[in-house]
Amino acid sequence: MVCAILAKSYIEDRLVGDAKKKIYEYLIEGATSGLTDDALYSFIIKKVPKANSKRIVRAGFLALSDPSLTDRTILNVIYALAIKHRLAGDAFEEEADSGDSSTEMAETSASKTEGATATGKKRKK
Structure with a gap:
């Protein structure tokens, strides 16, 4: 409870949106009650329907920078959740980027090949 009060005063000093x-508050509440990983993520999603991985990661890093949070286990739980979802987001973006670039490269090489054959035919005539 003391952590929640200190956390509220810390977050009020920052310019943070309501969501x-x-x-942030439910992240700390869940972590202090002993929830970890998927259970903590589900707890936050149930409490805040607008929550998504990106917002949870940002709230997690905000909590990690809170000087009033000093319990190592709570900080470890928040850190693990934030890093897991941050890396999952990067992996998803990398797969999307690599998938897009390979199709773009294939399309580019195909159009170059078509252009070369068309150019080759013009030269022969």
Whole structure:
């Protein structure tokens, strides 16, 4: 309870939106009650329907920078959740980027090949 009061005073000093503030509060509440990983993520999603991985990661890093949070286990739980979802987001973006670039490269090489054959035919005539 003391952590929640200190956390509220810390977050009020920052310019934070309502959704991130709620996510931050439930993140700390869930972590202090012993929830970890998927259970903590599900707890936050149930409490804040607007929550998504990106918002949870941002609220997690905000919590990690909170000087009033000093319990190592709570900080480890928040850190693990934030890093897991941050890396999952990067992996998804990398797959999307690599998928897009390979199709773009294939289309580019195909159009170059078509252009070369068309140019070759013009030269022969």
